[in-house]
Each structure stands twice: as C-alpha cells, then as structure tokens.
Amino acid sequence: MTLAEIRTAHTTTLAEAMKANADRTFYAHWPEAPSGKIYGETANDEGLARFQQQLNSPFDRLPSEAASTGNEASPYGFPLGVSYPKISVDDLIARGSAAQTAWQALTPEDRASVLVEALERGAKDFFEIGYATQHTTGQGFVMAFQASGPHAFDRALEAVAMGLSAQSHFAMNVMWTKPMGKISVSIDKSFRVVPKGLNLVIGCSTFPIWNTTPGMFAGLVTGNAVIVKPHPGAVYPIAIVVARVREVLAELGLDPNIVQLAVDTVDAPITLDLVRHPAVRIIDYTGGPHFGTIVEHEAAQHGKIVFTEKAGVNCVVLDSTDDLDRAMDNLAFSLTLYSGQMCTAPQNIFIARDGMKVGSETVSVEAVVEKLREKIDALVFNEKAGPTTLGAVQSTATAARVSEAQGLGLGIVRESASVIQPGFEAARSMSPIVLRTDTSKADIYTKEWFGPISFVIATDSFDQSLNEVTSSIRNHGALSALVYCTDAARSQQAEDAIVNAGAPVSFNFNSYVWVNQSAAFSDFHGAGCNPAGNATFADWSFVTNRYNVVGVRKQA
C-alpha cells in the first residue's frame, strides 16, 4: 500500500464530503443501520465474539509497554478487565513531538487520504465498537453502534473534509509578478501549513468516540500529532479507532505515534499534566463543565487553543401545536433516549400557566403534562423498545442525582423506577423522573441535572417562557432548544431570541428526528457562542485555529 494508492482510493469520498459540508443536505458516508445486509451477515457475530475475547485481556492492538492500566466497568453490571499500555506524560509528549515533523511535511491531501483509509478500516470494527460502547457508556446496542460507529465516523470525515477545504483554499505555490511601469518584478512564493503543535483530545464517558473523533481528526488533518486521552471509564471504544489509525500509519512507513492513546484511571489521573505541558498547544475537551472550566482557564493562561463542548441546560417551550400526541411522543423519546445522558437532551420544559394551544383548542397544563407522562410510560414500559432506548446509567453520580431530584420536594409528574435490562440483572438502569414547578424555583432548575431528570415549569406567558430560555442560554449555556409553536410571529420571535442568545433551535419536531440529534454534514453541533462551550463540529474555526500558513518568498 502506497500513499499514491490511498490518495486515489479516497479522492471521491473526500470530494463528496467537502461538497456535503457546503451543501448541508442529508449525507452519510456510513449507513447507520446495524444491518447484516450492509455490513455483512457475520459482522455482528464476529464483533460480539471479538468483544468477548477482549474482556479480561490486554488490548494488544497497541504496542505493549512496561506497565499497563485500565479499570473499566460496564453500566450493565460487570467489570471489563481490559488493560492498556501505560505511557508516562513525558514519553507521550516526546513521542508525539518526534512524530509530528514527518506528518506535517505531507500535503493536506495526503493527510486527509490517510485518515479516510483509517476510518474505512475502523468501519470494519463497527459491531465490536458498538458492544464496547454499550458496555462502557450504558447506551443500548443500536444507539451505541450508531453513535460510535457511522455517526461518529461521519463526524470524523466531516472534520477531515473541512480541514482539507480550509487548507486547499489558498494556492500553495505561485509566481507573483508585480508590474512596475516598464519593468516588473517577480517573486517565487510558497505557503506552508504549520500546525500549532501537539493536540490533546480529552474524551468523555458517555460518547467516547462521537465526541472525540471530531477534534482528533481535525487535529490530524491539519498536521498536528494527537494525543487522545479518553475518560478512564470509556477507553475501549476509542482504543479501537486509535489502533486503526496507527496501523495505517505504520503500513505507510509513517510514525504511528502521530496518534497516541493516553490511558489513566480515576485514582491516578494524568489529564491536567497533559493540559499543562508546554508542548501541548491545542486542547479539545468534551465533558463536564467543572473540569472543562479548569481546562479553559489553563489554556487561556498559556495561550493555547482550546475547543470545549461542556454541557448546558437545554430548554423546551410548549406554546402551540397541531398534534399534541405526536409532539409529546417526540419529546418523550428525547427525554428517555439513553436516560437523558446526552448533552443535547432537554431538561427544562416551559409552559404558560394558561396551557397550550392544540389546533383551535386550549389544553390545560395539567392535561399536557399528563400526556407527556403517558408517552414516557408507553415507551418505558414497551418491553422491546423501553430497556434498549433507556440503556443504563453510566456513572453512579448520575444515579445519585436521580435520588437527589426525588428529594427536592417538587411536584412529581413521573417517578423514576428501576428498569430491568434483560440479560444484565445488575444493570444500573432507571426510568426518567419528571418534576413540576414554577419560576420561583429557578435556583433549582437553572443548574444542570445531567441524566434522566427534567422539569416542567409553569410561567406567566409565552414571553416569560422565552425570556427564561434566553437567559438560561446566556447564563448556563445550551446545546439545543426546542419550541412547539404554530404561530408565525411567535415562532419568529423565538427564533430571533434563541439564535441571538447563541443556541441552535428546533421547531415542532413530531417525527423521526429528535432535538438530541445532530446530523454530521448538516447540523453544526455546539453553537460555540454560549457557556456550554466554544467549539462547533465542524465549522471553519474548528479546523482553521489548529494551524498557521507561513509564507516563503524567493527572488525570481
């Protein structure tokens, strides 16, 4: 396999992906269905077997080191027992720095082609990735397959394509000739991409691939050596991807340390040492706001580029709808999916005290809330769909938060209860709790309640609901907003207010698209302009801040 072959093999994919980024219409390079027809009839069995073989074993797709580490446990109730090579911070930095020179010397096209090849190889592992994701994050298998497989890989390809578009925009070599009356003067110019330096990508426990591949591949395509530092609770899924990239690099005679996996444990964390190391010039962070703010502060102090996707308080406004059943079906699914453990999941649902207009009728708050409860119940108690939609709760802290919510003394729309995950008796799984309150309890609901916890909040009016949403976005951040409104003027008012506050907004979702979802190549994930984070997957800034263009001029 040569670089030239890889370039040829992936020209079309890259061209399509660049076009998709510009067009923003539906595009997916990898189909999202975990179907044997698409991925091969034996793919599921092979992936499951590979997952089972990996349990209680060293992860030998990465070169072994003197020491190993790892301490993952499935939210479905068993330890994974996978161990990973343990590499010191100094070694990670030294190896990454040594690897970068040759990588940055490649053309952007070559880097992009190598990365697409790695993604195509990684796609062969989608089923193993699905099981690895299920048993680190708690996601149901289908969601785990989609989120960590096709969707995450599409986000990676999106970032690669954006990086290539950005770097390809300027001519790399030109003869510049300035006319000066009767004479002219010529300068032979070239422009070189200079990556900022080592790119640290810090992952989270709930979306170990989806939230990591954008920064990882954006960093790589722009010439940076990357150190991936997964959450200690969700290493296995991204380890598969890192190993695939290293495999391709090694086959091409490139230094595999262009991308490295840095594994630690909760008891002996190394993330801040990496963040603070002067050779680390770019940091991608997805995860909780507390540590995210520390990372942002460290980066600001030392002039590092930082991309964050923390979390916010996502709001819903219920004003009017043509079809309350479909609206509440949609909202119920968003609250239930992966037990509210998505950074885009709704938390606060505002409704005017007068209720909601449904067609020409007015439906009371009581009736709307009852409808929502009904729809959640229907999903949760559906034997087939309920447990797999909910999945398990990744961390004990989230489970404890549900208990805390139960003790708040607020009105209860829906109680949380244990959920049996068939085949996994010890799974940490529970149904959503929905509480009911009003704006006097803002001190409670304006903080983030990560997990299957939501609040229905009565307000005086649509205007007050909207004010609550925009002030929440400005002060607490948001990654999504959802409005049900059939009135044109109010819809425009909501759109202007929410967009200017800095959050993406969705209207009247009532079908097979949910506010939690953001589609690669179309939806920008993370607005980047509210306290929930400064990064957007994948806008121009997400790639252009990772390198500089430096000119070379020669007298011709």
Place this chain on the structure above:
Amino acid sequence: MTLAEIRTAHTTTLAEAMKANADRTFYAHWPEAPSGKIYGETANDEGLARFQQQLNSPFDRLPSEAASTGNEASPYGFPLGVSYPKISVDDLIARGSAAQTAWQALTPEDRASVLVEALERGAKDFFEIGYATQHTTGQGFVMAFQASGPHAFDRALEAVAMGLSAQSHFAMNVMWTKPMGKISVSIDKSFRVVPKGLNLVIGCSTFPIWNTTPGMFAGLVTGNAVIVKPHPGAVYPIAIVVARVREVLAELGLDPNIVQLAVDTVDAPITLDLVRHPAVRIIDYTGGPHFGTIVEHEAAQHGKIVFTEKAGVNCVVLDSTDDLDRAMDNLAFSLTLYSGQMCTAPQNIFIARDGMKVGSETVSVEAVVEKLREKIDALVFNEKAGPTTLGAVQSTATAARVSEAQGLGLGIVRESASVIQPGFEAARSMSPIVLRTDTSKADIYTKEWFGPISFVIATDSFDQSLNEVTSSIRNHGALSALVYCTDAARSQQAEDAIVNAGAPVSFNFNSYVWVNQSAAFSDFHGAGCNPAGNATFADWSFVTNRYNVVGVRKQA
C-alpha cells in the same frame, strides 16, 4: 442609493478579490502610484488643501458631541490642532450595541457590498489621507499615500473578501431529507451568522490605517459593530475612513454607529476601559508588545477573541550571494525606509565570522559591513530620495532609543545623524545607526530596538546564525526574516527551520521588493504563530473567529 444598487455595483470587485485571495498572485484593486493620471490631475492639490483646511479645526465629518478632544502633532514639527468628538465609553458601548442588530440581519453579501462602497468613497480621499498620515506618523508622503491609501484599502478589501468567502461557504437554507427505508423525514434548515459582539480595534501610531483596516473590515463584514480606537497620536487618517463608512451607512438608512471612532489622549486614555467592558467580545490590537500583552491577558481572562500584531525582532542571515551590491542595496533600503519604524523592518543581521561567499569569492565581514554602510550612505545622502525615504521619527521615545543605542559601547558601523527635511526645519529626523557586535551581547540585541537601529552580529557559522534566528523567533517573535544564500541545501535548511519556528522568510531579495513589505492578496502578514502576535492578515482564522453559525430546524 439602495442596497440593491450597491450590491450590483460591487459584485465584480468582490468576485475578483475573493479569487485573488485564493490565487495569491499579484492583485491590487487600487493602484499604488500617487499619480494624477490615475487619481485625477487635481487630486493632489485638493487633498493638500483639504488637509490644510482641517488643521486647527474640529473634524466635522463626524457628528459633534458635547465635548471634544485631540492632541496630535506632526513629527515634521508642528501641532495639528484637529479636535474630534469625545464620546464616553458607556455611550460608545450603548450606541454600538444598539446598532449591531440591524447590521447582523443583513446578508454577508450586503454587508460586503456596503463596505466596498465605503472603501470606494474613501479612495477619493487618498491624497488627504496621505498628508494626514505623513503628519501623524512621520512617513514620507509617497509612502504615506501608499501605505494608508491603496495598500491599506487593499488589505481592507482582502479582509472583506475573506469574510464573505467564509460566510458564503455553507448553504444558508436547505431542505434536509433523510431516507429511512420506505419513508423519509424532512427538516427545513437555515443557518444564521451570529457575530460575537462588539469588535474593538486598537490602532497604532505608525500605521494608523494599514494596521487598522484589516480588523475593522473583518469585524464589520462578519456582522459585528466596530469601535475604532486609534492611537492618540494618529487619529486623523483613520477618522477619514470611519467617516466615509458612516456616510454610506447613513445614506442607506442604516445606523452609522455600526462603526464609531473613540478618541482619547495620552493623558486620559480609555483603551483599557474599552478592552475590559463585558460587551466587547473581539479585540484587534496592533502596537507595542507591552500594552499588547496586557490586552491579550485581559482578553484571555474573560474569554474574548483577540487578534494581536505586536512587534518582534526581525533577523537577517548573510551567507552567500551572487551580487553583493544588489543585496546590500536592498538591505540598506529596508533599514532606511521610514527610519526602521515598520514592524517588519530588519534589526539583527547575522554573519559568520568567515564572511560571506560572493560568487566563488569569500568577502570578509569587514568588507560586507563596509558595503552595507556605503549603500545606506548613498541612500541617506541622496538629496532627493534620502529625506523622503527616511521620513521623520514618530515618537520621542524612538528618538531617545537611538541615543541609547549610541551609548551602548558597541562597535559602530554607521553613526546616526540629524537629517534635514526640506520645508520642515523642526522635523524629528535622523539617519540609521548600525552597530557591530557578536553573540556574547545577546542580552542587548535580542530585545526589540524599534526605530533606525540595527546590529551586525558575528557568529561562528551559518548554523549558529540560523540557530540565533530561530531561537529569536521563538522567544522574541518576528514578523519577517531575510536570508541571503545561494546554496540549495542551506537554503532548504533555513526555510524549514525558520518556517517551523513560525516566521515568514524571504530569500535573496535584490530588486524592487523588500522584506518590510507584505502584499495584500498574496503575503500573509503576521504569521500568527510566534510571540510577535497571533493575528494574520487575512487568513481564515482572522475572519472565522468573529462569528458563529447557528442552526434553525423546522419540522417540514
């Protein structure tokens, strides 16, 4: 005049400028010669008359305020006596914030067209701008005309075009249809540009337009309201430009406060109050490193976007040449032009103790240095070219620095002496001082000696010269580097080392292009990756960091 007319009028200009940005070949929208044939036979006389009328008068092209301020003095030896409206920081912020909403609601194309119209109007003032620049900065008239007129306006157009390219890349409205087996689901999507907020542009005293228009126009084209805060010593030139933009905005029925001029004095500065105001979200700064570092720190503390172009220590390596006369002619001009008061002017000239290869001969350090002195003398003592090339020294601090250099006790290649500027007996004008030392005096020459001060530094070898340069770039920043070298291997070594250290590099300049110059639409000014500053005129980051794209999704 309507927006539609303006859009039609400037479509071609914008298309050409966007293409020029991508091609990087020679392009200039405004010719650089201050010629009657181009700008009208009476343009010079009219510009001079307008300048003379403006002296000792209020600047009435901006609306008057209760108070006025202004304290400019020509480096050619007389006070300007121009007064400007004085607006409080609170009023500047309130007016800018109020103006932004309607501006951001325009399409990027409309904003770009309005800005080109303003530039075309401003181009009618090039001669007045030239005199205003001469008598605030000290530049000779021709340079002042070019730097603040066509070159600065081309940099403005470059930023407008980059901003338009960036914002036009993504479709603004799409119907997204996802196939789902037998059914499909459609979402009506739109994407809105949300500017970060008020954009403060802090100017400097030596290039009041050239260094200000890039940030000012980049901020405007991306939808931000802009507050231009010139250096108190060089307000008049940029006031003309701000007034022209406001004139066009007002004629279109837009709020002229979309761009405002904030004038202060050295005794009562307001810059830090603006920098610290929470509504200011973007800061452009060009000027000295000391204040620049304060601005960067303030911005980092409060999550503001900051673009800096401070100053560095620009280095030259003399290794080998085919033609010593032409090489030293070129270098002498770079050292003499505007008395070294360009952020791109060379300061430290490294030469191996063995001397320089000239063709097949070796020329001693002594002889090279003597040649350089000879070339500077020839230029300085040329009655016609000398005084206008040198111009006057903008600040007393720079003049004092020349005296300080004289007292360093280093070997003297060339003494500085007073220069008579014909017609301006009291001009602060002096010829370059060139000192001679070796690497034992690094503590002296590694700091920035802004002004007509340079050092020839003997090293052990080419390799040591190059090491000095790269370590200087990394530790003290640089905006340019110049290498004379005819050896292919050494040239490649120098190119790789200097580019990777983060500075643009020029080789063997021996004609009518000088290392101080950077051409709009071709050369990226400011590498952005060394301590001299983080901004580059005008790369992607220079525009894309000023706004976010926020999505709106509607169930279709």
